[in-house]
Amino acid sequence: MNVVAEAIVGSRINDFVMKIANVNGTGSASANGLLMKTVFRMGVPVVGKNLFPSNIQGLPTWYEIRVTKDNYQARTGSVDLMVAMNQATYAQDLAKTSPGGFFIYDSTWPRPELLSREDVNVVGVPLAQLCNEHFSVARIRILMKNMAYVGVVAALIDLDMDVIHELVREMFGSKANLIDGNMKAIQIGYDYVKDNYACPLPLKVETADLTDGYIMIDGNQAAGLGCVYAGATVGAWYPITPSTSLMDGFKTYCDKYRVDPETGENNFCIIQAEDELASIGMVVGAAWNGARAFTPTSGPGISLMSEFIGFAYYAEVPIVLFNVQRTGPSTGLPTRTQQSDLLLCAYASHGDTKHILLFPADPNECFTSAVEAFELAEGFQTPVIVVSDIDIGMNDWMVPKLEWDDNWKPNRGKVLSPADLEKMDNFYRYFDSDGDGVPYRTLPGESAKGSYFTRGSGHDEFGYYTENADKYIKVLDRLTLKLENAAKVVPGPILTKAAEDTKLGIIAIGSSHGPTLEALDRLADDDIHLDYLRIRAFPFSPEVDEFLATHDRVFVVDQNRDAQLRTLLVNETIGKKKQLRKLLWYSGKVADCHFIIDGVKADLKEGDE
Amino acid sequence: MTSIAKPLIEKHLKKNDLGLTVRDYEGGMSTLCAGCGHDSVTAALVQAFYELSVEPHRAAKVSGIGCSSKTTAYFLGQSHGINTVHGRMPSVATGAAAANGELHYIGVSGDGDSLSIGLGQFCHAIRRNVNMLYIVENNGVYGLTKGQFSAAADLGSKAKKGEENPLSPIDPVQMALTLGATFVARGFSGDKKQLVPLIKAAINHKGFALLDVISPCVTFNDHPGSTRSYAHTYEFYHPAVHTDYIQPSKEIVADYEAGSSMNVEQHDGSIISLRKIDEDYDPRDRGRALEFLTQAGARKEVVTGLLYLDEEKSDMHALNNMPKEPLNTMAYEKLTPGSTALDELQKSFC
Numbered sequence: 001m002n003v004v005a006e007a008i009v010g011s012r013i014n015d016f017v018m019k020i021a022n023v024n025g026t027g028s029a030s031a032n033g034l035l036m037k038t039v040f041r042m043g044v045p046v047v048g049k050n051l052f053p054s055n056i057q058g059l060p061t062w063y064e065i066r067v068t069k070d071n072y073q074a075r076t077g078s079v080d081l082m083v084a085m086n087q088a089t090y091a092q093d094l095a096k097t098s099p100g101g102f103f104i105y106d107s108t109w110p111r112p113e114l115l116s117r118e119d120v121n122v123v124g125v126p127l128a129q130l131c132n133e134h135f136s137v138a139r140i141r142i143l144m145k146n147m148a149y150v151g152v153v154a155a156l157i158d159l160d161m162d163v164i165h166e167l168v169r170e171m172f173g174s175k176a177n178l179i180d181g182n183m184k185a186i187q188i189g190y191d192y193v194k195d196n197y198a199c200p201l202p203l204k205v206e207t208a209d210l211t212d213g214y215i216m217i218d219g220n221q222a223a224g225l226g227c228v229y230a231g232a233t234v235g236a237w238y239p240i241t242p243s244t245s246l247m248d249g250f251k252t253y254c255d256k257y258r259v260d261p262e263t264g265e266n267n268f269c270i271i272q273a274e275d276e277l278a279s280i281g282m283v284v285g286a287a288w289n290g291a292r293a294f295t296p297t298s299g300p301g302i303s304l305m306s307e308f309i310g311f312a313y314y315a316e317v318p319i320v321l322f323n324v325q326r327t328g329p330s331t332g333l334p335t336r337t338q339q340s341d342l343l344l345c346a347y348a349s350h351g352d353t354k355h356i357l358l359f360p361a362d363p364n365e366c367f368t369s370a371v372e373a374f375e376l377a378e379g380f381q382t383p384v385i386v387v388s389d390i391d392i393g394m395n396d397w398m399v400p401k402l403e404w405d406d407n408w409k410p411n412r413g414k415v416l417s418p419a420d421l422e423k424m425d426n427f428y429r430y431f432d433s434d435g436d437g438v439p440y441r442t443l444p445g446e447s448a449k450g451s452y453f454t455r456g457s458g459h460d461e462f463g464y465y466t467e468n469a470d471k472y473i474k475v476l477d478r479l480t481l482k483l484e485n486a487a488k489v490v491p492g493p494i495l496t497k498a499a500e501d502t503k504l505g506i507i508a509i510g511s512s513h514g515p516t517l518e519a520l521d522r523l524a525d526d527d528i529h530l531d532y533l534r535i536r537a538f539p540f541s542p543e544v545d546e547f548l549a550t551h552d553r554v555f556v557v558d559q560n561r562d563a564q565l566r567t568l569l570v571n572e573t574i575g576k577k578k579q580l581r582k583l584l585w586y587s588g589k590v591a592d593c594h595f596i597i598d599g600v601k602a603d604l605k606e607g608d609e
Numbered sequence: 610m611t612s613i614a615k616p617l618i619e620k621h622l623k624k625n626d627l628g629l630t631v632r633d634y635e636g637g638m639s640t641l642c643a644g645c646g647h648d649s650v651t652a653a654l655v656q657a658f659y660e661l662s663v664e665p666h667r668a669a670k671v672s673g674i675g676c677s678s679k680t681t682a683y684f685l686g687q688s689h690g691i692n693t694v695h696g697r698m699p700s701v702a703t704g705a706a707a708a709n710g711e712l713h714y715i716g717v718s719g720d721g722d723s724l725s726i727g728l729g730q731f732c733h734a735i736r737r738n739v740n741m742l743y744i745v746e747n748n749g750v751y752g753l754t755k756g757q758f759s760a761a762a763d764l765g766s767k768a769k770k771g772e773e774n775p776l777s778p779i780d781p782v783q784m785a786l787t788l789g790a791t792f793v794a795r796g797f798s799g800d801k802k803q804l805v806p807l808i809k810a811a812i813n814h815k816g817f818a819l820l821d822v823i824s825p826c827v828t829f830n831d832h833p834g835s836t837r838s839y840a841h842t843y844e845f846y847h848p849a850v851h852t853d854y855i856q857p858s859k860e861i862v863a864d865y866e867a868g869s870s871m872n873v874e875q876h877d878g879s880i881i882s883l884r885k886i887d888e889d890y891d892p893r894d895r896g897r898a899l900e901f902l903t904q905a906g907a908r909k910e911v912v913t914g915l916l917y918l919d920e921e922k923s924d925m926h927a928l929n930n931m932p933k934e935p936l937n938t939m940a941y942e943k944l945t946p947g948s949t950a951l952d953e954l955q956k957s958f959c
Binding site: 273 | 669682930945955957
């Protein structure tokens with residue numbers, strides 16, 4: 001190797017981070033995906049995070065790949081191998097490279113200033129020049145430069161070229177010329193590095209068997225697939241980053257699995273609405289009419305949909321929403337992540353309202369949450385919002401393979417058939433005959449006896465218009481009971497006990513799970529032990545109160561400025577403000593574990609004084 | 610919305626093909642002002658459904674907010690109804706139709722609900738050609754909030770206290786024509802004879818049927834100087850096309866002069882018989898229809914009748930290649946790919 005600084009101490013087999021800096025719109029996604037998938041297929045756990053701008057072409061974009069034998073799911077916050085393919089960000093990319101790390105750049109244009117850091121190994125590869133020599137069309141040269149750096153990285157970290165070849169073949173299927181072209185580009189990069197540098201680096205990938213039973217999938221695709229399995233038939237949406245790929249997923253799988261083989265007709269209906277006011281209205285109409293219907297959206301969409309969410313709450317229409325959260329407020333950072341819509345979703349709409357929320361922590365849970373959401377919505381005849389975020393929704397995650405039980409059937413909740421109605425003297429839509437807060441409903445078109453009038457205006461338990469205070473209150477209190485009962489059956493929290501008895505606790509939801517688990521390991525290394533409760537739904541299960549009752553100090557991990565999860569806990573549990581300590585991350589970047597470790601340590605230190 | 614039960618009056622009422630009387634198609638008692646045009650529209654709807662012998666529970670009513678939207682409680686008491694939020698009836702109707710295309714959907718809206726707050730949804734439901742009857746009960750004012758001009762108010766029309774409307778109106782009929790609507794009609798609440806066949810034809814039209822009904826507000830917009838008063842509407846009333854609706858199984862009784870009527874067959878085999886009153890008018894020509902309306906508008910005429918009809922265009926169901934079988938009750942076996950498919954699919958995720 002002709003450039004060697006004080007390299008990373010020891011070898012870092014299957015445990016390092018590489019980051020690829022590129023320009024948006026140059027087609028680097030497939031190259032980055034190829035690198036990640038190669039590591040995965042070599043049997044080594046991997047995490048991929050895409051940091052991309054709200055832009056079609058031209059702005060900087062980064063892709064971070066963590067090779068993690070310990071199967072951590074978060075970022076580390078450091079970069080051991082920087083693949084700097086965007087001259088505009090060379091300086092900041094160099095600055096972000098860890099001491100002893102490696103920095104690869106396109107040396108077609110010499111950049112002596114990149115040698116300014118003596119603690120970083122700079123690896124120059126004349127990628128543009130190599131591609132220009134081997135490819136003639138301008139656009140192809142740009143695309144192939146991406147594949148060439150795959151070859152460079154493959155040589156440096158010892159990726160299995162047979163696996164890469166296999167993936168390229170899968171990527172391009174029967175298009176032999178594309179397979180050959182891409183493999184050629186990869187080989188060019190590979191050979192150059194092999195000829196000019198000592199390979200592999202101390203950072204390298206060694207084949208293992210740690211990924212059996214796992215898949216790589218993003219949360220939006222998994223949620224869309226979950227909607228297919230849940231039996232959803234109507235999807236209405238308005239395009240919004242970062243939820244668009246959820247409906248793309250639903251459509252892909254409906255086209256694959258829901259087209260009648262004999263008639264060619266679609267056993268589903270997807271409507272691209274004119275705005276979010278309409279998409280939620282369509283979902284309300286379809287759900288009122290007995291279809292499992294849903295809409296995927298993001299924070300701004302929830303703001304617009306709020307009036308209808310309140311209508312569905314009060315008129316008791318079972319609707320399902322997916323909020324793939326992005327960074328707010330307002331337009332905010334549309335391609336960056338946050339958990340900042342928690343309060344909005346919990347109480348969306350004017351008047352007294354409260355909604356069931358599910359917090360999937362990874363794409364596997366997006367799949368199961370989608371199914372669970374429809375069961376809860378129809379079971380309780382109320383809106384359910386699956387609250388994920390960009391990190392879960394749009395990044396490829398390594399998660400356990402999705403499972404399906406063929407004996408499963410949807411539970412459509414309390415729906416009376418014409419035969420049921422025949423046996424009854426009278427049918428009243430909002431009458432709580434079972435005492436559990438959930439009344440019976442009927443479907444339009446089935447029976448005159450079951451007909452009723454749905455309204456967002458004041459109504460009594462018989463479904464008639466009323467402005468009478470007692471009758472109004474009776475219905476409103478039943479809705480409270482309904483949500484209290486929902487708290488008992490929503491997916492409960494998962495308790496992870498510390499290695500030692502402790503009065504310290506930590507609570508997290510959704511994509512904070514990965515950073516929290518890793519932080520707990522690091523804190524345990526320093527002999528700080530916390531019991532961990534991962535909450536999976538709102539209204540909060542009774543176990544949350546139990547946890548708060550048995551822990552003196554509880555840290556609450558929030559990916560928002562205002563500690564919204566903590567606010568919900570203060571509002572809805574026995575938790576006390578003083579007891580609940582804030583751990584905040586709201587930069588829009590995918591979180592790593594450091595803010596948790598540092599926050600816990602700082603708080604404990606303060607508490608000791 | 611307010612409603613009270615109607616008193617039962619024993620009468621020897623005629624029965625339709627299902628053995629039902631007009632009473633079986635009525636709803637709760639109206640709480641609108643005495644003389645409100647909307648109540649006449651309600652009566653026409655009751656009559657039309659009774660005459661068509663539709664099973665009441667095979668219809669579904671959808672509305673938004675406003676005086677007009679309240680009326681869905683006053684007819685078809687044996688049908689499901691949903692009174693939604695302001696201006697959003699079209700989207701709810703669209704979703705409902707997506708879930709089950711086999712019901713008769715009746716959307717009742719007003720000029721405020723459809724042309725101001727709900728203008729976007731109104732337009733897009735037309736573009737999608739949702740299979741429904743969409744009635745705009747058009748009175749030029751906001752009644753429930755006490756008489757503000759609506760977007761349908763004519764330029765120069767006077768409010769109750771005398772102020773003139775300074776803004777140009779939005780005409781739902783002309784909008785519908787430019788947006789590609791396949792059934793565009795205008796009626797007048799004071800002419801039930803014309804309104805009932807229009808409603809019947811609209812109910813059986815396969816696609817979006819707009820029926821704009823001039824329906825005067827007796828409390829806030831029935832004074833001299835208003836262009837939506839009963840008096841003004843009668844004075845400038847101009848039926849352009851006489852419409853008759855003939856049910857599929859019924860014999861066609863020709864009581865028109867030969868040569869002057871035009872028969873259009875609907876998808877269910879029923880026939881709409883159109884008799885031109887104006888020589889120049891052709892309800893199959895979108896461009897001519899618009900031109901005619903523009904010219905008549907300049908003469909302040911309130912042109913009524915089935916103004917445009919296209920029975921060929923695909924409705925939302927056809928456009929989405931959906932089956933006749935309703936999605937809302939489709940067996941789960943037809944909807945789930947099963948575990949084998951999931952295992953197979955996941956090979957591509959490894």
